[in-house]
Amino acid sequence: MGIATATIKGFWNLILGLFTTGKYLPRKSVTLQYPDERWNMPERSRGVVVLLSDPQTGELNCNACQVCMKQCPVHAINVDQIKDPETKKRYPGNFTIDNTICCFCGICEEVCNFDAIKLTGKYEFSVFNKEELIYNKEKLQELGRDVKYTPRKKKKASDEDEKTEKKEAKPAEEKSETKTAGEKTESNPEEKDS
Amino acid sequence: MTKQEITEKFKTRFGPDLEVLETGQPETYLYISESRYHELCEFAKNDPDLDFDYLFNFGGAHYPEERFEIVLCLSSHEKRHNAIIKVKLDKDNPETVTISDVWEAANWFEREAMELFGIKFKNHPDPRPLLLVEDWDHGYPMRKGWTGPDFIPMPEE
């Protein structure tokens, strides 16, 4: 009798499998038709790195402290520091990010004290020539032109100069408060189940 | 067994060849002389109180001025205690015996240490390279001070 019950049980389970897959047959698809439809990137997305500019003046926030360059785990960032002899202000002479080796870890954004660098939700940056992936200052500024950000507290101007290494500390806490990853996030995932 | 008990157990058996390392860690740290290394491994595995049947981790380390080291992280499935056994090896010609006859798991670990550190394991059943490319000829990459193609050491400040 064992064989008969086993056969019937096996047969039943085969049918059950068919029903399970058949159940999904009439359901709505969960995929997106990519180039036509796109998903909203969450606020915190870590994509292409850009340089932020002051919305009023249009100048780069970066003062070439080189913290990001030193902290970058893959040495993808290269910054030249230029000091204006008159105003004593520092600014980046050349700022390149090598996107071929950038690992989008977000450390540069975290260590930056001046809201100068940010990882954005951009993810399409394929090119035909590898060299085009090395972004220079102009390109980074251009990309960061319309990126919205919440400026953090201004530091005392005197602080800024020596603050090369001391950053690191104020990493996450401040940011999570300022950036309320609100509306822009994923379309409600619950809908997918229906 | 507690840390003290494990240390005592090893000490009574190996006495002078053993050097206990005082660390703040909850695990036992021991140095054993190279000559009694294999014996200690067998003892650690077969002694019913110690019962280290699980070679959890095994690796080399290089201290260029002093020595090579191999480090065994042992664990016991039944007794649920751990110990770290370390062996000092000669700095110029690191050589020891294999323990893959004690724990089968040591086989690949030793192969790895062999090609990355250049530590020789006598009587190893299968001394082929494991991770590096077949025609690797740039020395032993995990040794301190090693340089090779495309290797960028961290900039010192």
Add this chain to the structure above:
Amino acid sequence: MESATYGKKLREEEFLINMGPQHPSTHGVLRLVLKMEGEFIRELTPHVGYLHRSIEKIAENRTYNQFMPFTDRIDYCASMPSNLAFAVAVEKLAEMEVPERAEYLRVIMVELNRIASHLIWLGTMSLDLGAVTPFLYAFREREWILDLFEMTCGQRLTYHYIRVGGVSRDIPPEFEKSCRAFIKSFRKKVDDYEAILTENPIFLSRTKGIGILPLDLAKDLGASGPTIRGSNYEWDIRKVEPYSVYNKFDFKIPTGKNGDVWDRYMVRIEEFRQSCNIVEQALDGLPESDTIRAKMKAVFRPPAGEVFSRIEAPRGEMGYYIVSAGDKKPYRVKIRTASYNNLQCLGPISIGLKIADLVAIFGSLDVILPEVDR
């Protein structure tokens, strides 16, 4: 072509077959040299190292914080546990207190990542056995988990979320609702997977009694995680040496009976449910607090010394042995990964079986190659 002479005995020979590095079912770049006699495997030699990136050497040339993104790449299907393993080791070394909220967040993320990792395993294993649909179903559910991760830390694969001393960011406000909804729907999905596979006679015949891993061998080879639990041994670091806040949660350690492919399958299926329980408990008990990362000096220098620590990653135990010279970068990092030892089980248990069984066994061991090669 010369025709065979009549009456001449046909030549029989064992032949070598090179499975991988490019083969659909080697899950990456494993190369197996098989000595075959017809369909039977007589000898099996794994060749690894195609993904060797010398992460241990990289670690010696990076600060502790800089090395964190590299841990993502050790096991890229389960980056959160890889992060956690390193963070736990460094915290043990530096005797650091982690804020409780961060610990809870870590548990939530790691358990969600365990589900995601097991989903990849489920998909690829059923794909290896010829069932394509569970693969797509598994990735459908995994997508939701990745959405959760993305809204928290901004990445879908290499999270770099768990840091030394805590986590990088707090969860966004909508996380909890979405996460609970996911857990609720996922429990039903697990039943679906079971309906397709568990009792299916074809699946049973392919997995029951195949690739039996004896407990002695598993212990000797250092197998861990679901591989050793499938061989009927209750061994889970979350229970044995509770790290983080795992001692506060109530969960079971599923074990198999015989150690065959089916047992390892059932262990992981059951772990889906247990992980769901843990995530729900962690969400319930999530303490309200603003600190999610311990205060650290600007340049983090742990005291000189050495440390040994391990956690339960989805594939088994992931452990670190770190030697610190009191410098800002580690002196030596030895990474112990679960797949490294689990892969060694493949040879002994698949000799004498067929090539189709090898594929099933390899799928059930859930080996991921970047973890082996590091």
Add this chain to the structure above:
Amino acid sequence: MLEFDGLLLNIYNSLSLWFESLGVPLIWLDLLVMVFAGAVILGVIAVSVLFLVWWERKVSAHIQDRLGPMRTGKHGVLQTLADGIKLLQKEDIVPRVADKKVYFWAPVVCFVTAYMAYIVIPFGKGLIARDLNIGIFYIVAITSFTIISLLMAGWASNNKYALLGGMRSAAQIVSYEVPLTLAVIGAVMLAGSLSMVDIVKAQGPYFWRWYWLPQILGFGIYFVAATAEANRTPFDLPEAEQELVAGFNVEYSGMKFAMFFLAEFANMFTVSAIATTLFLGGWQPPLPGLSFIPSWIWFFGKTLFLVFVIMWFRWTYPRLRVDQLMGFAWKFLLPLAFANLFLTGLGVYFFG
């Protein structure tokens, strides 16, 4: 209105009258008709395969909560055509160590056998290329040729994976041929004829009189064995993707690969069409009142339903192992098929 039955016969009759009046021997007309039928069948195969490939992709996609091809044409209906054109353009690679002649002929043999089987399939009332009086016997004979082509492909590629795939397919198809034939015999005994048309006619237009009911066992055996014959999951061992990469056709590229692909889908259609003919009443409507719908629509509807079930199998089940596959054929299906044959014989003797 949409029936071709009388129409084709009328055309043939008037043509034969015209040929007679011209004094041309009728053999030429028959030859002409044959060529015409051959061309039409080629068209049917091409269209049905194009459709089936698209349909398979759609079925799999929707089972898996996807959409499948969506770009070429509405819902991607032209996707297969685009793929076919792409395959046509592809470089035809022949491995240096391959046995060139055999390598070349294997896909041809494979496709020709699949093609030849279509000749005796009654697509509708009067829509049959050649109503052989040994129709079903002919099909059983012809489909066996597939083994040779797969074996040829596996051997000639000079690739170990391909060889394993070829050997597996030979073993598999030979084994499943036996229960398949025995299951077919059950229906043949009930109908008392080997002609496909006669078998259909013997079943009559009432769906409970079709042979699936008295031959429920035979139908099941036939369907399982046919799935194996068509190399479909759970019996797709010869091309087991995850074990043998692609099995016998691993070295094939371009149009040769397309021919194997074409043949696979053509075979799937053939086995479903035979199942429809033998067990589901062929072109006949389930009730006489429904005969206002043209017969070929009934035929294609039933066949496509069976094809859908085969596809459904594929996207649900894992694959069997090679020894289990053989064991299943010889230890389970074969005794069952004999039992079925015996019961049918008893039934025919007592009630027939």
